[in-house]
Amino acid sequence: MILLLLILIPLITGAFSFAVKGDAAKALALISTIATLGLSAYVSAGNFSAPMSFDQEWIPLLGTRFSLMADGMSSMLCLLTGIVMMVVMIAQINKDVENPGSFYGLMLLSQAGLMGVFLASDALLFYVFWELALIPVYFLCSQWGGEKRIPVTFKFFIYTFVGSLMMLSALIYLSLQTPGANSYSWASITHAGAALPADKQQWLFWLIFIAFAIKMPIFPFHTWQPDAYEQSPTPVTIILSALMVKMGLYAILRWLMPTLPAGVAYWSDVVVVLSVIGIVYASCIAIVQTDIKRLIAYSSIAHMGLMCATAFAHNGVGMHGVMVQMFNHGINITGMWLIVSMIEQRWGTRDMTKLGGMASSAPQMAIAFVIISLANIALPLTNGFIGEFMMFNGLFGGMISNHTVMTVLAGLGIILGAVYTLNMIQKTAYGEKTTMVMAKDLALNEYVGLAVVITLIVFLGVYPKPLLDLTAGVAQMIVK
Amino acid sequence: MGNFSQLVYLVPLFPLIGFLINGLLWNKMPKTLAGIIGSAAILASFAVSLGIFFEVRNPSFQGPVIVNLFDFIQSGALRIPLAFQVDALSSLFLLIITGIGFLIHVYSTSYMHHDEGMVKYFAYLNLFVFSMLLLILGANYLVMFIGWEGVGLCSYLLIGFWFKKREYTNAAKKAFVMNRIGDLGFLVGMLLVLYNFGTLSYKELFTTLGSGMSTVPSSTITWITICFFIGATGKSAQIPLYTWLPDAMAGPTPVSALIHAATMVTAGIYMIARSGVMYSMAPLTLNIVAVVGLATALLAATIAIRQYDIKKVLAYSTVSQLGFMFLALGVGAYTTAVFHVMTHAFFKALMFLGSGSVIHAMDGEQDIRKMGGLGKKMRITSITFLIGCLAISGVPMFSGFFSKDAILTAAFAHNPILFALAVLAAMMTAFYMFRLYFLTFTGTFRGTHEQEHHLHESPIAMTAPLMILAILSIVGGYVGLPEVMSEHNLFNEYLAPVVKNFGEHHLSAGMEWALMGISTAASLTMIGVAYTMFRKPAFAESTGIAKILENKWYVDELYDSIIVRPIEALSGVLDRFVEKMGIDGIVNGVGKSVKWGGDRLRMLQTGQVGFYIFIMVLGMVALFTLSFFWVK
16 A cells, blocks of 8 residues: 555645646645655665565456555665655755646656556556656656757657557567466566567567667667757756666566566677677767766766666676666766756856856855766765676676676776766866856755765765665576 | 774774864864864874784784674675774884874975865865775775775875866876776776685685685786786876876875875785785786886886976886886885885975975975075975985985885896896986985075075974984884894884795895995986086976977877877767767658658548549459469
């Protein structure tokens, strides 16, 4: 029942929000996200020897049930969703959007979809939530986005929708293979899939993988992403990059890997190579970006590349690292976008060639920016390091061809990452004050939002045990 | 003796607290108080370190003591604790770091007092000491790595301390990125160790290796040691990753003394000495280490000869001296390398702080062509600096003499060619150091009248550390007397439980005296040459080889054209052509062709019934024909 509430709270408050005007919508959204965070924290603190679940008849005709389940990975991602959404709402306190009722309503609906994706243990239900999470984002992007929002949203929509349909057809095919009456439950889908002959698994793999690869995104399915991040309003960019990319990875770990083990084993090398190319490729492109949003977008592609490569290396420590990194990447990139939006708000541009001197004019902001950037390049004692170290371990010890070469190539990412991240700091924070605009340092709500992010960065960087304990069981289970 | 080793966590804890206080209250803290807190934190660490040192020195000490704090990373069978290791090697480095660190903190309270960022400065400095202590104290490679990257960060922050100057932040960035290149080597080395041995703990790893039970092939050991050495070339500024260190002089001068001379840059030497057991099993790597070290010593020394910035001369000298230490490691003389780390820390910190005193008096001027005759106005700075020069040049009875002599002897025992080249580097050292000394402190003043008026000796907070370091630069060598002078080499005996020299050859006493004589005579000659050349200097536009040296062999330009610019160009091509036109072009192309196809198909919907019937008939004919052949 608690799991159902995780979905219902944002769903109901979101629907209600459309009828509310002005600051009340903002307040409603904030309260709603705090309540959801509280619940997801409660779920995460639970005992996973007997995972929480919820099961209810839904559409018997199709053989699908409304069933939810929260193990370590699901509850960790729900917790991440809760934290990120709350931080977004805190940061929104001193910002104004047009039509706040609809804006926050759509945000909350998307949150409901995300929670559903992470909790669903029925494939069709999973698909429904997958779309529920995405559709509000299309509207948010096309209504509140930047100048080029219409073509960008259109591309984003077509791209992800094609992926979704491929996934849906694969799921229907799989459910037809289930013994007895059709079923979409996780147990029967994975069982049916794993029982398929290897050649069938090999082509089904691509139907499902492409949907998730687009979402993460994995090279070369990524070109929608920098444009979408750039054009979306910051709260939406945060949902996209901190949470939605995790949907793709989560789906691979939860659905693809157990369902098509032979297909995954067959194509692992290809996926690892694509991911590693993506790391180097995106890092190189990030170096020459002048728009901070695009720089961070490419940086995120590089980070996701490492996670995806490691996930397919099929190694216990690596898989554990991927889990941890899903959470930490979400936290860190949220912090990044918060700073970017503050920069844009104060100086009216994201063009790094026109910025500079933040350390003189807004020192608190500069300190926060530097700390978050260091977490982004995985400096030890920040949260970014834990996952990265474990992932490199996993990649190196993984069951893939040329594991040494792949590890070293992926390792180039940590050098290139330092290059573009320090460039970004140098161009925005250092140098003389830009005299164009007098900038104020952090407002109270901005301070609180960044404080949450930085506390998590340092705490989980020094003492990652809680996060490691939460996901240890699931990581072991996936690689078994 | 008290049980200090169990309290080892206090040593890094004090600087951490100092960092947190100054760091969190950076905009509220009074400057003087920040200096007091920062210095007191290091003094407290020094006190505990002394206690630990005497405990370890006691013959009853059963080392190493490992203090576990908590599990840092735990996943399946992998368990890496945050643990500290107390033994002779770490306790010695503790003393160097906290001792010299404290003197430099005290010096900084005066040197940085005019700077508006003083609170921030002390926060960074404390954070640096904390990271350096983690590096030294770690009981496994991961904790060392945490400290390793931590000191890199602090170095970055302090090089770019005056962040408004583009040039300085460039230098900071360069330092960080070059260190990261090395760090990738370190990381891969760790992965190899974990993969092959399943542990990162020194104790477990070296026990396995020492027992001879390990089945890991020696080629793997060679790769591991090479990877770690790549890490060391970054942190300790060796070829090919040395070019960041001279640029790092952009930071405040006490930082150059502490981080870029006495402590951080010696981390690579510490790492290899710590892993001595493993390196002794990889003779190929040791040869590489020796060659790289010697080449760096020579290259940097040639550059130092033609530099005019007082700090740049000292920076290249540091690179060169680090090269000497790697030479020692490479010939298996691990404790000798550590011995040189210690004496070098004394005299190089002394000279950097001395140069700070000069720069302070000259109101920021660093060009030695505009100095001269400062000795008359700055007695203490001048005399202590001279002591530093004598020590680094290897003049007998000064500390550098003993440590450098030990390296040269070990090199000779290994291969006389190494010895000859090392003596050459040592001769250049004596020459450029005394060139620096004569140009700065003797002769007549060559700066402006205003500067001359401003000249003054620095306050006591700055000269006191100079005097203490000067004393250490004289007496510091007597703990490691060579065999021909004393039966007991206290230094080697202290370190013996942890690390011993490898493959030591014993030379006859006569030979040792002869080698000592050769190197001493060579150094003294070069001091004489420097005296005749620079008593009354004349500066001409340099040409030929001198110009190449002045431009540092154009290595920066070389790296720029073969690495930096190609990467930028490649990135530009990837962004403009592959990404926007290639991949995105295909994606948009697919969309456009669907649209194009749709437009064409729409033409068929003409709305004329006759046309539809015509198409229908055509279709039926086609079907019939097809089924006819199909059945057949």
